[in-house]
Amino acid sequence: MTHHRSRPATILVAILSLLIAGVGFSSAASKARAATSAPPPVLPALQQWSSGSGSGYSWTGGGRIVVNTADASALTTDAQTFANDLALDLNAATPQIVQGTLAGASPGDVFLSLGSTNTQLGTEGYALTVAPVLQVSATAETGAFWGTRTILQMLRQNRNLPAGTAVDWPKYKVRSMLVDNGARTFPVHLWENEIRELSYLKLNELMVYVSGLGLTNAQLQQLSAFAAAYHVNLVGQVNVPGHMDTARENIPAQYELLDPNSTTGGRIAGALDLTNPSAVAWAQQLVSQYIDQFSTPIWHMGGDEYADACRKMDPNSTALPQMTAYAKSQFGPSGTIQDVYRTFADQMDTLIRQHGKSMRMWNDDLFPTSSVGLNPDITVEYWLHAFNYNSSCDIVFSTPAQIAANGNQLINASAGSLYYNEGNQGMGTATSIWQQFAPGTFDGGLTLPGGDNDPHLAGIKMSVWNSGSYDIGQLERDLKDRQRALAQKAWGSAELYPTYAAMGPVVDAIGRAPGFLDTPAAGDPGYGGTLSSSQAIMFDNAEHTFTVQPDGSVEHTWYSYTSQGPYATEVVAPAGSAARGSLPTAFASPGQMHVYVRGSNGHLLHWVTGSVSGRWGADDWTASAQAGGSPYTDIAGNPEGFVYNGIGGVQQQIFARGTDGALHHWVYSVQANKVSAGADWGGQLTGNPSPVIWGEVQAVFARGTDGNLRMWWWQTSDPGYVHQQEWGGPQLASDASPLALAGAVDGAGNPSDNIDLHVYARDTTGHLQHWLFDPQVGGSPTVEDLTAASGFPITGDPSGFTYIGQQHVYFGDATTGHLDHVWTKPGVAPAWQDVSASTPGGVVNLVGNSFADNVNNAEQHAFGFDSAGHVHNWFWVQSTDSLHQDTWQP
Numbered sequence: 001m002t003h004h005r006s007r008p009a010t011i012l013v014a015i016l017s018l019l020i021a022g023v024g025f026s027s028a029a030s031k032a033r034a035a036t037s038a039p040p041p042v043l044p045a046l047q048q049w050s051s052g053s054g055s056g057y058s059w060t061g062g063g064r065i066v067v068n069t070a071d072a073s074a075l076t077t078d079a080q081t082f083a084n085d086l087a088l089d090l091n092a093a094t095p096q097i098v099q100g101t102l103a104g105a106s107p108g109d110v111f112l113s114l115g116s117t118n119t120q121l122g123t124e125g126y127a128l129t130v131a132p133v134l135q136v137s138a139t140a141e142t143g144a145f146w147g148t149r150t151i152l153q154m155l156r157q158n159r160n161l162p163a164g165t166a167v168d169w170p171k172y173k174v175r176s177m178l179v180d181n182g183a184r185t186f187p188v189h190l191w192e193n194e195i196r197e198l199s200y201l202k203l204n205e206l207m208v209y210v211s212g213l214g215l216t217n218a219q220l221q222q223l224s225a226f227a228a229a230y231h232v233n234l235v236g237q238v239n240v241p242g243h244m245d246t247a248r249e250n251i252p253a254q255y256e257l258l259d260p261n262s263t264t265g266g267r268i269a270g271a272l273d274l275t276n277p278s279a280v281a282w283a284q285q286l287v288s289q290y291i292d293q294f295s296t297p298i299w300h301m302g303g304d305e306y307a308d309a310c311r312k313m314d315p316n317s318t319a320l321p322q323m324t325a326y327a328k329s330q331f332g333p334s335g336t337i338q339d340v341y342r343t344f345a346d347q348m349d350t351l352i353r354q355h356g357k358s359m360r361m362w363n364d365d366l367f368p369t370s371s372v373g374l375n376p377d378i379t380v381e382y383w384l385h386a387f388n389y390n391s392s393c394d395i396v397f398s399t400p401a402q403i404a405a406n407g408n409q410l411i412n413a414s415a416g417s418l419y420y421n422e423g424n425q426g427m428g429t430a431t432s433i434w435q436q437f438a439p440g441t442f443d444g445g446l447t448l449p450g451g452d453n454d455p456h457l458a459g460i461k462m463s464v465w466n467s468g469s470y471d472i473g474q475l476e477r478d479l480k481d482r483q484r485a486l487a488q489k490a491w492g493s494a495e496l497y498p499t500y501a502a503m504g505p506v507v508d509a510i511g512r513a514p515g516f517l518d519t520p521a522a523g524d525p526g527y528g529g530t531l532s533s534s535q536a537i538m539f540d541n542a543e544h545t546f547t548v549q550p551d552g553s554v555e556h557t558w559y560s561y562t563s564q565g566p567y568a569t570e571v572v573a574p575a576g577s578a579a580r581g582s583l584p585t586a587f588a589s590p591g592q593m594h595v596y597v598r599g600s601n602g603h604l605l606h607w608v609t610g611s612v613s614g615r616w617g618a619d620d621w622t623a624s625a626q627a628g629g630s631p632y633t634d635i636a637g638n639p640e641g642f643v644y645n646g647i648g649g650v651q652q653q654i655f656a657r658g659t660d661g662a663l664h665h666w667v668y669s670v671q672a673n674k675v676s677a678g679a680d681w682g683g684q685l686t687g688n689p690s691p692v693i694w695g696e697v698q699a700v701f702a703r704g705t706d707g708n709l710r711m712w713w714w715q716t717s718d719p720g721y722v723h724q725q726e727w728g729g730p731q732l733a734s735d736a737s738p739l740a741l742a743g744a745v746d747g748a749g750n751p752s753d754n755i756d757l758h759v760y761a762r763d764t765t766g767h768l769q770h771w772l773f774d775p776q777v778g779g780s781p782t783v784e785d786l787t788a789a790s791g792f793p794i795t796g797d798p799s800g801f802t803y804i805g806q807q808h809v810y811f812g813d814a815t816t817g818h819l820d821h822v823w824t825k826p827g828v829a830p831a832w833q834d835v836s837a838s839t840p841g842g843v844v845n846l847v848g849n850s851f852a853d854n855v856n857n858a859e860q861h862a863f864g865f866d867s868a869g870h871v872h873n874w875f876w877v878q879s880t881d882s883l884h885q886d887t888w889q890p
Contacts, residue, residue, distance in 0.1 A: 040161065041506045042153040043484055044202060044491030052163030055107075057134045059159040063108035064096045066133075071114040072099045074141050079112055081229055082148040085514035088723045089152050090159075091682045091712075107132035110151065112144055118167070124204075125169025126150075130161045143169075145231045146202050153200075156721070157509045171492025172439065174379075174411050174459025176205035176235075177483065182246055183468035185214030188778025190472055191223055193516050194479075199230035200513030201487035205461070207235040207300060210290050211246040217293055222779065224295045235360070236294040239302030240283045241344060242365075245270030249286065255279035257307060260321055271307045274340050275326040284351055291355045299352045303345060304362035304383075331371060338370035349375045360411070366398045376407030379458055383413040385444030400442050401449060404456035413461040414443040420462065420482060422470035428462065430481035434500035439489055452492075462486050473521025473695055477717055481507070512718035515725070519775060520695025520743070520755045525646045532691050532740070533585035533641045534799065536853035536863050539593040542612050543855060545863055545871060545888060546584040546595050551575040554584055554597060557871065557888050558612060567888055572607050572616050576600055582638055583849075589643040589650060589670070596621075596641065596654055602634030604656060604666060621654065621666050621675050630677035632666075634659045637688045637737075644693060646716065655681070655689045655700050663689060663700060663712055681712050681722045687737035687797075694742045694757055701740045701759050707731035709738060709761060709771060727771055729783040730763040737761075739798045741807050756826055757781070758807050760798045766814050768794040774826055790832035792820040799862070801854040810835070810850040810862040817845035819862060819874055835862065835874050839883040844872050863888070 039049030065079045079097050087094040095110075105111045116127060116137045123140040126147035136147035150168065154161055177198055179186070191208070198206055206227060213220060227234035244251040255276060256267040273279045291299050307320065320337060327335035330343075345361060352359045359375075363382040366374065374380075380403050387395045400410050412418070417437045420428040439460050440452035448454035464479065484507055485500055497503045536545045542560040549555050554573035559565055572595060578584070584597040592610050599605040603622035609615050625632050641654035649671035658664040663681035668674070685702035692699050696716040704710040709732060712724040732738070738761035757773040759781075767787035774782075786809075787793050793814040800809035808823045818836035836843045850864040858878050866872040871888040 039166070039496075040154050040164075041157070041496055041509070042150050043496075043503075043506060043510050044488045045493045045496045046150070046166045046168045047493045048167040050165045052130065052165060054163050055132050056163040057130050057132060057161045058108060059090065059155050060108045061090075061092050063110060064098055064106075066098055066100045066102075066105045066109050066111045068111070068113035068115075069099045069101060071112070074114060075112050075144055077229070078141060078145045078148065078231075081145075082110075082112075082151075084725075085148075085152055086155075088514040088725055089156060089721075091722050091724050102133065102135065105133040110134045110136070110148075112136050112148075114138055114140065114144060116143075120167070121169050124173070125167070128166040128168065130164050130166075134161070142204075142231050149200055149202055152514060153510045156511060168493075170202065170490070172457065172459035172490055174205060174461065175203040175487065175490035176207060176411065176413075176459060176461035177203060177486070178207040178413075178461060178463040180209065180463065180465045181212035182209045182239075182243070183212065183466055185212055186472060187519070187775040188215070188219065188223060189517070189775030190476065190519055192226060192778050193476060193513075193519065195227045195230050195232050195234075196513035196516050197480075197483060198232050200516075201483060202491055203483065203487050204231060205233045205235055205298070207237065207461075209246070210236050210238050210293075211248040219777075220293045221295075224293065226779075228295050233296035233298055234294055235296060235298045235300055236290065237300035237302050238287050238290055239304075240287065240348065241272035241274055241341075242304060242306035243270050243302060244272055244283070248290070252282070255282055257320075258322065260319070268307050274344050275323060280344065280347070284348070287348070287351060288355070291352065291357065297357050298360060299355070299357040300360040301345065301348050301352070302362065304364050306341065306365050334371065336369050336371075338367050339372045341365055342370050342372040342374050345378065346372070346375045349378050353377070362413075363403065364397055366403065367395075368398045368402055374403075374406055374408060379409040379411060381411040381413045381461060382442050383415045383419075383463070385442065385446050400446050400456075404448055404454070409456055409458040410442075410448070411458050411461050412439055412442055413463060414441075415463075416443050417441075418460065418462045418486070420464045420478070422464070422466045422475060422478070425478070428482060430485040431500045433462075433482065433485035433489060434495070434503070435498070437489060439492070460486070460490050471521045473519040473524065476519055477521070480512075480717060508719065511721050512715070514723070516718065517713065518695055518697050518715045518717050520697075524695040525644055525693055533587040533596070533639075534801075534853060535584060535586065535851035536861060537586050537588055537593070538853065538855055539588040540612050543853060543861065544586065544593065544612075545851070546572070546586050547871060548578040548582055548584055548597065549575075552578045552580065552600055554578055554595065554607070556595075556613065559888075560612065568613065569889065570613055573597070573605070573618070577605065585638065585640055587641065587643055587652075589652060590645075594652060596639045598635050598638060598656070602636075602659070604635055604639055604654060619675070621668075624675035625666060625677035628674075628676055632658065632664055632677050632680075635664065636661070640689055640691050642691055642693055644698065646696065653691070653698065655691045657685055657687070657689065657702070661685065661705065663702065681714075681724075683710060683712060683724050685710065687735060690738045690740040690759070692740040692742045692757070695755070699740065699742075699757065701727075701738045703732040703736050703738065703761070707734070707764070709759060727759070727781050729771060729781070730765075730767070730769050730785075733762045733764050733766075736763075737797045739800055739809065741800060741802050743802065758824070760786075760800065760807075760809050762794045762797065762811075766793045766795070768792070768798060768809070768811060768822065770824060770830075772824075772826065784830070786822050786824075786830055786832075789830050790820070790822055792822065792832060792834070794820075796849040799850045799852040801852055801860075803854050803860060804857055808852070808854075808860060810852045812846045812848070812850065812864070817847075818843065819846045819850060819864065821862070835883070839874055839885045841885050844874075844885060846872075 039046045067075045083095045116139050126138040126143040129135040138144040224234045257271040257273045259266045323337045327340050331339045349359045359378050363380050364384045541562050542558045544558040553575045556572045557569045579598045582598040586595045595607045607616045635656040636659045637657040639654050639656040644651045652668040654666045661684045684705040689700045689702040698714045700712040709727040714722050741758045743755040759771040770784045771781045795812045795814035798809045798811040806823045806825045813820045821835045822832040824830045846864040853861040861875040874885045
């Protein structure tokens with residue numbers, strides 16, 4: 001039997017070619033359906049499409065979202081969500097939202113309105129007119145919102161849409177997904193990711209177990225509100241009358257059902273004693289405690305796997321004699337355990353309706369052996385048709401047709417087709433759902449009289465079961481294709497292609513939902529934290545620093561831990577190579593050390609060696625990219641980057657602000673032995689970018705021209721697209737460049753439980769601000785003022801690294817000129833130190849910015865120029881817990 005709990009746990013594309021291809025929208029999918037007679041390729045497919053004549057719609061980036069004045073109170077909130085998603089999706093500024101009429105809209109605008117008289121649309125359908133003003137009309141808010149999801153998918157693929165009209169509506173009202181959290185607590189970030197994904201695909205339900213959410217009531221309400229903003233019903237469940245031995249159910253022993261076969265007076269774990277009125281009252285108050293935390297009008301009773309399969313519901317069974325006796329006392333000589341169970345379910349339904357919600361339940365405890373009728377307003381989720389344990393225990397549940405004959409609606413949640421046990425890649429696959437599953441065919445091949453069109457078929461639901469140990473990031477990737485196949489079946493339109501494999505180009509073109517940010521998975525590049533490039537790095541058991549000298553030469557100084565010194569110096573690039581005032585950056589890749597700088601000619605210049613020193617090779621990355629057809633010319637700031645050891649092999653990736661103010665990106669593939677300009681990541685920034693790897697996400701932070709901290713990101717699960725958004729918080733100083741750090745590792749170098757994103761930057765008041773995105777908390781990043789906490793004002797820009805579960809940040813003190821040090825860790829108050837004053841040997845002031853290095857999780861180093869223009873080194877040795885300082889240049 002396939003159980004609902006504690007099941008045993010039984011895609012990616014090449015990166016480089018997509019990076020080189022850039023953020024183009026002439027995808028294979030759009031090319032395949034370029035003819036104007038074909039419907040635009042979206043998922044789920046449109047129900048109806050009629051080609052039009054004349055001009056279509058063009059997104060220029062300056063278009064507005066115009067909300068019909070008469071519908072403003074109903075649609076403005078959805079319009080704001082749409083505007084935010086457009087900015088995320090198209091790497092653009094957030095469109096302006098205005099109220100007005102269609103006559104007052106301009107080409108490039110999107111017009112949203114209600115009041116459609118097309119009864120075919122229902123509450124979730126919409127009409128979409130593709131014209132110079134893109135128009136969405138619906139009868140209800142949800143329909144208009146689904147129209148915006150279609151627009152997002154279309155514009156992802158082509159910003160110029162052919163003229164035509166779509167009329168679109170769902171065939172089934174329930175399009176549901178369960179992610180089992182009974183055995184583990186997921187980070188809030190996963191739930192937000194899934195809500196975004198479901199909404200993008202027009203799936204409208206996410207079911208969770210209250211027992212395993214691990215959220216406070218306030219967090220639970222916030223998550224429910226987030227789901228409501230995306231028109232996804234967050235359906236909660238406190239499981240009764242079985243499975244009540246979990247965290248929030250936590251059934252008291254006196255309310256558990258006795259096991260009559262136990263010789264020690266044992267009980268059936270988690271089974272509520274339905275013969276005990278006090279036990280039933282306790283279960284009802286438990287549901288009442290949590291039901292109103294959820295804003296959606298649905299509540300799931302559970303009702304599955306009560307007691308033991310072979311001990312219940314059979315009217316001739318003597319396995320539970322106390323329940324049989326109770327049934328006869330309540331319902332007469334023909335009373336059965338099923339009568340007791342259905343009475344409890346009906347009572348629970350009454351309670352749930354009193355809270356203004358409708359009730360759902362599983363089917364596997366419903367048998368055709370009862371004189372008590374199940375309330376017909378209860379919707380039954382049908383997952384299993386029979387239980388066959390052995391020859392003495394062969395139980396057949398009520399069929400879908402029998403349940404429908406009672407007046408109940410059914411949801412097809414077939415264990416044979418719509419179940420996925422974590423890690424079992426052959427179970428409930430996108431291919432099998434797309435090509436073999438029929439919504440009207442239930443587990444065991446059972447059907448309703450009307451098949452797929454039966455009026456009692458409310459919809460379909462996919463269930464994802466976890467044993468508690470599967471990697472969260474990998475789970476998100478496992479679900480991607482399954483959810484897309486599910487969405488097509490649940491919407492009920494005609495598939496664009498007969499196989500899911502043929503649908504692949506469309507799936508890739510549509511991509512992930514706007515704002516979806518991959519959760520890091522074990523084994524991902526950068527999992528647990530990656531230090532971006534720096535002026536100080538470790539390579540071949542030696543510590544290296546790189547500086548630009550006044551004559552434009554690039555100087556290299558290093559200390560070998562193998563030979564224990566002395567310090568040595570060489571010139572990597574001759575005088576006149578580097579631009580005046582520029583700063584170099586470096587990192588190590590397998591067997592090589594790399595240095596980058598803005599050249600005196602404005603180009604991105606690169607030097608590489610396979611040795612601790614000497615044997616430097618040089619190349620001009622701007623010239624190499626131009627030779628490959630890139631329009632890139634000069635850069636205006638300092639380059640930053642990292643080594644990315646991903647699906648496409650080892651890559652060196654560099655980011656810099658171009659002379660056009662946009663974020664530019666270069667890629668070198670070791671495998672292809674080629675430098676290419678990747679996607680122009682767009683946007684406008686000042687100062688220098690700070691890139692970092694967060695799992696399979698490549699993130700870049702910089703100050704936007706509006707003074708706000710901005711994040712750009714690209715991820716392997718959404719190839720070909722770059723997103724950007726504001727992180728909010730204090731305005732950054734006009735010349736500020738942030739420092740971004742990812743995650744944390746423990747002392748052994750293993751990933752910690754908290755894989756976080758941290759950004760540090762100087763604000764307009766000279767305070768050091770710290771942004772933290774914690775996936776366990778989700779939502780918007782939090783901001784803390786580290787200067788207010790420490791009393792250390794910052795001058796210049798911070799530097800730092802992740803070190804044994806902590807983020808360490810170094811910077812110059814605006815008041816004293818000292819080197820200051822602040823370190824943070826999620827959930828722990830920040831700590832700080834005046835390094836200059838604390839280091840033996842006298843105070844040495846810092847002139848300009850520091851640059852820092854983590855030496856094998858054993859030493860912490862910070863470098864900077866002293867007043868004599870020498871590179872000075874402050875370092876802390878973990879083994880002796882001691883601070884030291886010396887000068888690296890005579």
